[in-house]
Amino acid sequence: MADTIYALASGAGRAGIAVWRLSGEGSAAALTALTGRPLPPPRRAVRAVLTDRDAEPIDDGLALWFPAPASFTGEDVVELHLHGGRAVAQALGQALARLGLRPAEPGEFSRRAFANGKIDLTHAEAIADLVAAETAAQRRQALRQMDGTLASLIESWRHRLVSILARLEAAIDFAEEDLPPSLIAQTRTEAAALESDLAAHLADNRRGEILRDGLHITLLGAPNAGKSSLLNRLAGREAAIVSAEAGTTRDVIEVYLDLGGWPAILADTAGLREAAGQIEAEGVRRALARAEAADLKLAVFDAGLVPNLDEATREVIDDATLVVLNKRDLAVSPLPETIAGRPTIAVSAKTGDGLDRLLSWIEGEVHQRFAVGPAPVLTRARHRAAAEAAAVALSGFDPSGDLGLAAESLRAAATALGRITGRVETDEVLDAIFREFCIGK
Ligand SMILES: Nc1nc2c(ncn2[C@@H]2O[C@H](COP(=O)(O)OP(=O)(O)OP(=O)(O)O)[C@@H](O)[C@H]2O)c(=O)[nH]1
Numbered sequence: 099m100a101d102t103i104y105a106l107a108s109g110a111g112r113a114g115i116a117v118w119r120l121s122g123e124g125s126a127a128a129l130t131a132l133t134g135r136p137l138p139p140p141r142r143a144v145r146a147v148l149t150d151r152d153a154e155p156i157d158d159g160l161a162l163w164f165p166a167p168a169s170f171t172g173e174d175v176v177e178l179h180l181h182g183g184r185a186v187a188q189a190l191g192q193a194l195a196r197l198g199l200r201p202a203e204p205g206e207f208s209r210r211a212f213a214n215g216k217i218d219l220t221h222a223e224a225i226a227d228l229v230a231a232e233t234a235a236q237r238r239q240a241l242r243q244m245d246g247t248l249a250s251l252i253e254s255w256r257h258r259l260v261s262i263l264a265r266l267e268a269a270i271d272f273a274e275e276d277l278p279p280s281l282i283a284q285t286r287t288e289a290a291a292l293e294s295d296l297a298a299h300l301a302d303n304r305r306g307e308i309l310r311d312g313l314h315i316t317l318l319g320a321p322n323a324g325k326s327s328l329l330n331r332l333a334g335r336e337a338a339i340v341s342a343e344a345g346t347t348r349d350v351i352e353v354y355l356d357l358g359g360w361p362a363i364l365a366d367t368a369g370l371r372e373a374a375g376q377i378e379a380e381g382v383r384r385a386l387a388r389a390e391a392a393d394l395k396l397a398v399f400d401a402g403l404v405p406n407l408d409e410a411t412r413e414v415i416d417d418a419t420l421v422v423l424n425k426r427d428l429a430v431s432p433l434p435e436t437i438a439g440r441p442t443i444a445v446s447a448k449t450g451d452g453l454d455r456l457l458s459w460i461e462g463e464v465h466q467r468f469a470v471g472p473a474p475v476l477t478r479a480r481h482r483a484a485a486e487a488a489a490v491a492l493s494g495f496d497p498s499g500d501l502g503l504a505a506e507s508l509r510a511a512a513t514a515l516g517r518i519t520g521r522v523e524t525d526e527v528l529d530a531i532f533r534e535f536c537i538g539k
């Protein structure tokens with residue numbers, strides 16, 4: 099029998115109300131022991147005066163009883179709504195421990211719900227994402243996934259695989275001379291259609307993952323171009339040190355932004371140049387490494403130096419770069435409209451001129467590149483790896499050769515897809531997934 103577990107499901111610390119959750123076969127006995135009364139009717143909130151075994155009062159609150167299997171975990175569950183305070187929490191924890199319950203591990207409730215077939219893995223992950231969501235777009239994505247959109251997409255792909263497999267197996271049963279040629283042709287067409295659907299979802303620019311994890315934007319430019327000043331302006335606070343001395347920023351400094359619902363991590367970096375010392379050289383190395391990994395780059399030039407443009411900055415410009423001409427207030431020459439083929443935007447971090455335009459430009463780019471449409475998307479690297487493995491297996495499908503081998507590649511693809519929803523998964527992988535959850539979930 100699995101242990102009966104308990105946890106504070108609401109946030110820790112002082113609060114008007116704290117919600118506790120108990121799950122497992124011992125939940126009912128724990129509730130009757132704490133209240134000294136029979137079990138209340140299922141799924142109805144009832145007043146509950148809780149006392150410890152030596153009749154020491156714990157708190158006066160509400161209790162709900164969810165008998166298995168109609169509960170979140172699929173086990174017997176009790177929910178207690180008590181006053182949120184440290185002393186109440188301590189007294190209840192002690193009383194529950196004495197009754198033989200143990201504190202839940204992070205994600206243990208969700209894991210039990212998964213084990214009991216109440217939710218699939220993508221649903222469990224969506225709950226964790228919803229709790230962690232910090233922007234409106236993240237919340238919407240988590241809700242969509244919780245609704246089962248990703249799971250049903252994956253399941254529909256699996257069903258298609260299974261139906262191709264069924265046809266192929268029928269073909270295997272025919273004697274070679276009786277084999278209807280259309281049967282094999284059909285499996286080929288269907289496999290190719292599925293392969294291209296998979297490819298279309300894999301070529302989604304990692305939208306779902308980026309929305310979940312945050313978009314990485316990196317500021318790059320020559321020393322003194324005003325990168326740190328821009329970061330402070332965009333963040334609305336003095337996060338980075340600004341000075342007239344070239345080479346002020348050495349390490350990478352990050353701030354978090356909400357770009358119209360998109361969570362973004364904006365990184366300030368050391369100015370690009372042949373560094374004077376070891377520390378600065380390391381800073382430049384880090385800046386370039388960040389640039390490599392960034393989803394979007396902001397290349398910053400000093401407008402006061404136009405027409406002389408910093409060569410090292412120009413070199414980092416690519417399709418994922420927005421070009422910013424800062425210090426517009428100091429510009430003396432006409433400013434170029436494009437640099438390295440990319441349009442420029444002129445701003446002044448000092449006066450604030452052009453910053454609203456810059457911000458909406460960044461938002462527009464983000465939206466255009468990564469906006470998540472209504473179609474479900476892969477939201478984790480785990481999903482992508484499994485879908486890629488399925489695509490690879492499927493690309494090996496060749497019904498004109500050995501039919502047994504062809505069937506094998508379909509099975510391998512189905513297994514890979516099954517990993518996403520958790521149909522096929524090892525304990526080790528499940529441990530890693532649920533460990534990320536908070537306690538009480
Ligand atoms: N006039 C004017 N000065 C600016 C502007 N933006 C930044 N500065 C000044 O330029 C100098 C350098 O600014 P920083 O933001 O430290 O430049 P940085 O690119 O971070 O420099 P490093 O960290 O050394 O690479 C400071 O004296 C800023 O006050 C601007 O738009 N106009």
Ligand SMILES: [Mg+2]
Pocket residue numbers: 325326327338339340346347366367369
């Ligand atoms: Mg700086």
